[in-house]
Amino acid sequence: MNAHSSPAANWGIIGHEWAVDYLRRSLRHGRNRHAYLITGPAAVGKMTLALRFAMALNCEADAVERKPCGVCDSCKRFIDGNFQSIGETNEPDVIIAQDYVKQRTRRDTSSGRLSIDDIRLLIETTKSGSAWLYLKPYASRYRIALYERFHLVLGPAQDALLKSFEEPPPAVIQILTSDSPAAILPTIRSRAQIIALRPVPKAPIKAELRRRGADADHAELLARLSNGRVGWALGALEDDAKLQYWQSALDQLDDVLAGSLLQRLKIAEKLGSIKWVTETGEATEAGQRVSQRVALYNLLEIWQSFWRDVLLETYDSPLKPCNINRHAEIRRLARSMDRAAALRAIIATRRAMNSIDQNRNTNANPRLVLDALFLDYPALK
C-alpha cells in the first residue's frame, strides 16, 4: 500500500492508521458516539486526530471515502483555522473548549485547566440564553466540542461536565484528549469511546521530516528523539528551540552526574524553585505548580530516554541509541558503571515521573522528589 492509498492519507495523519480506519468505519455506518476520549503520550497526535475527525464529521462530501474533502464550506473553515470564530448572530458549531472560554470570559485558559465556572459556561443555560452545548447546529451537521489536555481539568470540574455525557444533547459530539487516561473520572471514561494512541514508528516520522525538507541526519536524529511523538518531531523541525531544550536538559543531567552529593542537592534546590522555561519557551513561575510540573516531567522524560540508551549500551546492543548525537558520551558512561546502576537510574527516574504525575494537582514540593532521585543516581568514578 503506498502512502496515497493508505487510510490515514487524506486525513493528513502520520501513523495511527488503525484509529483513522476505526473512526472512518463509524462514520460510514453512522455509528458515531456522543463522546470520544483520545489518550496517548504528549504530542503523539491526539489533537490532530480530534480535529481531523471533527472535520470529517461535518464534511459535506457525499462519499465517506472523501471525508474530509478539504473543499466544502465546512472543511474550509477548518483549513483556514476560523471554525471557532463567533459570528454576530451565531455561536460557532465547533469549538475547542479552552479557546471558547477564553473568548467569552477573557480568562487565561492557556494552562489547559478549566474551572467549574468554565464548564458551566458550556452547559448551563441562563437567562441570557442557551448554553453552547444545548444550541442547535447553525451551519453544520454536528456541534462538536474538543477539549485539549483534559487531564489538567480537576475532578470537580470534570464532574460538572458529567451530565452532558449521561444525557447527551442530540447532534452534539464531545471529544476529549488526555495524556493520562487515569486522570479522567471513571464515570466520564465509561461513557466515552476510548481511542488509545501509541507512539508512532520511526520510519513514517522520518519520512515526513524528509518530505518537509530535513536532511537525512537531522531527520534521523529528530525521529529518534521524538520517541514516536509526531508532534514533537515536526515541531522541532520548525523550531530549533525544542532541540536546544533537549540538549540543555542533558547538559543539566551531566552536571548532576559529575557533581558531589552537596552539589546535587543544590541543583535539586534550584530546579525545585527557579523560574522554569518549558520546551515551548514560556517562562513559568515556581508558584504556577501545574506548568512547573509539566516542565519537570518533560525534563525527566528526556533523562529517562538517556538512561535507556546507557542501559542498552551496557548490552553492547547493535541498536543505535535514541540520543544518537551523544553516542560517545553514552558509551563512556556505560563503560564506567555497571548495568545494575543504569537500571536503578531508569527506575528512579520513572518513580520520580510517577510521583510528579500523581501529585500534579497538589502542592507537594518537587524538590523532595529530585533530592531522592539524585541520591539514587550513580556516582561516577
Ligand SMILES: [Zn+2]
Ligand atoms: Zn468537506
